[in-house]
Amino acid sequence: MIKNVLEYLEQSAAKSPDKTAVADEHNAFTYQELLDNAQRVGAVLQKETPVRTAVPVYMEKSCNALAAFMGAAKAGCFYCLLDPTQPVERIQMILATLGAEIMIIDEKSAKKQEKLGFSGKVLKIEELLEHTPDEKEMKQLDIIRENALDIDPLYSIFTSGSTGVPKGVIVNHRSVIDFIDCFTDTFHITENDVIGNQAPFDFDVSVKDIYSTLKTGATMQIIPKKLFSFPMPLMDYLDDRKVTTLIWAVSALCIVTTLKGFDYKRPGCINKVIFSGEVMPVKHLNIWRETYPEAMFVNVYGPTEITCNCTYYIVDREFALDETLPMGKAFPNERVFLLDDNDNLITPDMPDTTGEICVSGTAVTLGYYNNREKTDQAFVQNPLNDKYNEIIYRTGDLGYYSKAGELYFSSRKDFQIKHMGHRIELGEIDMAINAVEGCVRACCIFDKDNNKIIGFYEGTPDKKTITHELMKKLPKFMIPQEFVQVASMPVTKNGKIDRNALMEGRKNA
Template identity: 60%
Template sequence: MVRNILDYLESSEKLVPDQIAFADEKVSCTYRELKQTAKAIGTYLADRVSPGSPVPVFMEKGVSAICAFMGAVYAGCFYVMLDPKLPAERLRKILYTLDADVVITEENYKKQYQAPAFGAKQIDIGEAAQSAVNEEKLAEIRQRSQDTDPLYTMFTSGSTGVPKGVVVSHRSVIDFIEEFTELFGIEPKDVIGNQAPFDFDVSVKDIYSTLRTGATMQIIPKKLFSFPVKLLDYLEERQVTTLIWAVSALCIITTLKGFEYKVPRQIRKVIFSGEVMPVRHLNEWRSYLPDALYVNVYGPTEITCNCTYYIVDREFELGEQIPIGQAFPNEKVFLLDEQNHLVEETGKKGELCVAGTALSLGYYRNPEQTKKVFVQNPLNDRYMETIYRTGDLAYYGEDGQLYFATRKDFQIKHMGHRIELGEIEAAMERVESLKRSVCLYEERKQKIVAFYAGEAEKRQLHRILGEVLPSFMIPNVFVKVLEFPVTKNGKIDRKRLMELYEEGQYERG
């Protein structure tokens, strides 16, 4: 039975010791090299921190960061990726929450880390990687480990202004990855093209699908996502077969007509998440790579990557919505209405809730926020059953599949009506000349603002939306944008979009 993520690494190392495990733009490492380096770092850490401690990793994503992650795990600790581009104040808040004794970094970032008073002692990864391995000590740590021990913590935005650290155990990742790799046929011959930052949970699927199957992961430089031609060259050069990407990353290629330059025919799997996938972009991907497997996966960080999936098995028309599908095996996904009653009727919306082994351990040193969303299942008065309330609204379609509706906090009250902005965005998908669209609400002026990229005119938008929406749901303002601002995780940055609008950066359409 697999009870520690290192079992994946060690099993693959025995099977394919000389296969490239991870590679970035500059360096690569085999499974044998990764295990040896991780054990050295683990020994170094074990002499300085206790098992169960957080080990922040302050460096760019790359092969060195992977070695640091695995080293932390060999020491019986859990890792926390810290992007050097984080604002100093956010970094300070995260490190204050972690109260860590050490931080792993590398030469390039030593001075940057020292600049603010961050507290934890620096460990140079180069020095740690040269340590002599103490097999006896590492074996003793491993013997005492449990599958419910933390593996990593990822910080998400907090409504109070303090980032929330989601703590995820070995067992949750193992439970998810076993099903994920089996369902989507990830094999040793696959080459996974990593797009997601390492402090974003999409990368968990990349990293641990690789380790579980003995595949290879190519870490794609972030800068290439601004240049589709170079990105497509990179995918072909590195023979990438599997993309587990944010929707916006896939849309970059189609928006900028990348496939007119080159189609990387070796791509066999395209798994997307993070936002609603626009049908026109999915259709374009499928037209150029018709034999690839396409999967829509859904789920927040708090439930370990994803809780539902939908394998695209048919053509979708503009204006249709792509399902988020069905629950992953060993996860329970259900809908609750505002009175905590189970929602099963077709078309009726409810808050999507999740139960099962994949649930995280809650928020690090934040019991108040943990108690708000990790709660007892109101449908179960017989024994303890923790569920996570996602804050997302969903419904069942006529086909029995789950469909994402909107965030609960994307609901607005406008002209006396409760409106879900996601419904307006879905209606805008029907407009053929639109590439992407986002709707926001300007509270001060009480106006629905529709942002869009494409060649549509305001009259055309009004006419098409009027065919499917009541008049009170038609946006008051249409704003044309050349490109949408995105977060570091690849999602459309709605907050920044509204800031740019209020600053007068966009012309009204």
């Protein structure tokens, strides 16, 4: 039984030592090189920090960043990617939470790192990769490995916190192994695949890219962030590097279709498109499916707190423009269920009854690092089970079953509003606007101060046309009182629509 993700790397290196494991715009490592580099980094780290402590990695995503991750795992530690483009104050809050004694940087991020005021030891990845481990260091790495448990932490990813302080989700080896084994089997990811990494390394979509690659002996091509603003070089990159598998945020797929990337080129090898993060607009999905009629398209759902994803739906039919894709079914060894406001179970024979999506299983993570209060609020005893300990994660997302018994995402609890005496899911209005001819993408926000719904949209129709179309589908109380046309939807670094930026833009217009 595998109990450490390093076994993925070691097995792939033994089988295909000279095969490219990972490549970025400027660099590449074979499997043997990645394994050797992990040992070099780990040999130094084990002398600098105790096991099961944080190793912040302050650099942009790259081959070297992945070597740092694997080196942290070699030293029995857990890694945390810190994006140098993030505000200094946010990085400082994360470092304070981690309490790290060391930090790995690269030459490119060195000047920015100086502004952080980090009091621990700073190690440069370029120097670490030149280190030659001695016999004593290698022996210590062996001892660390022998004493490792599969519940030891592997990585931390920081999500936004409602109080303004980021929360560090902490994930162990067992959760990743349990999920990735199912993920690669379910979607037939093999050594013949080339995975095109879109997600930042501090976003959990990248976990699927990294560990699907290492487990199967595939190749991961790291796509430069800048290409997602320029569809022609992006299409060239995917085609030149023979990418077969896209595990992308919905917004990234929508960028391709919005900027008409396929009018320039159809990358020839793509056969799997797996998307998450937000509800996929059907008109964008249809363009992708028309372009790749033989490819597998999969809608996956799940927050960082349950190790990437807990449900999947392999698209197997056509959908109308105002329809929503189902969430599908739970991945093996995960239980996904709905609870109402009184913690009663909502079952498939109770269609259209909305409840909070909850998850149980090995994929449920260790909680929030150094934050017992927030952990205890979200990672709780299953209220349906009073016989033994069963920690579940309450996602804060709402879902419901259709009359056909399929599970659907509704919205965030935060996006369910009370307006004019009615409970309204803003996601339902988004879908209705998305279906209007000429609308590219929509996002509705509730302005609590002025008690009105604001509909932001990207596309060509005028506000009168949109209102007219919505009146055919929605009750009057659900039609936005204000519409704001935007040139393009601002997105967060994780690829989700940036609602704060939309409201700021409206204020400054």
